[in-house]
Amino acid sequence: DKDVMLEAVQQSGGALQFAEGGLRADYDLVLEALRQDGEALQFAEEGLRADFDVVIEAVMQNGFALRHASDFFKADKDVVREAVKQKGGALQFAEDRRGWWNELDGGLQADHELVLEAVKQDGDALRFAEGGLRGNR
Known part of the structure; x- marks a missing residue:
């Protein structure tokens, strides 16, 4: 009912x-x-x-x-941004949907703006970032 x-x-x-x-x-x-x-x-x-x-x-x-x-939204930057604003650790659920045409792009977990948003909410979210961002000065 x-x-x-x-x-x-x-x-x-x-x-x-x-x-x-x-x-x-x-x-x-x-x-x-x-x-x-x-x-x-x-x-x-x-x-x-x-x-x-x-x-x-x-x-x-x-x-x-x-x-x-759905996997589509796990790879959608706007949706992932909203998720990490609420829980920084949600970055771990972001999916990489890169194809051969943009394989040099690091994906959402390498997106500086998105990772910064995640670590503002939860510093431990840095562990889900691509390695290059962990050493960024």
Whole structure:
């Protein structure tokens, strides 16, 4: 029952794991769960884990929710930036989607601006940065 699930996720976003039927694909219900607990993204239907608004809501509530986003968003600089603003350690979930045409680009974990944002939030996030940034002066 959607009303019961809505009440449950308003109290605890993780209650989304108990949703049955199509409720894990219900946009409004999932957003409500994510407002309480971004990590509830792991219980959302796969299509919603590939929806920009859903993923942004999740990572703004808990940056570590990035680990449950579709691979596309793990490689999206704007989404990763929002995640590391909330939890610097979310940098570890950023994916490198470089192809042969830009293999010299170090990827998101070598992006100076993104790494700086991550370490401002959590100094330990530096361990997830590309080696060159760890020695940057």
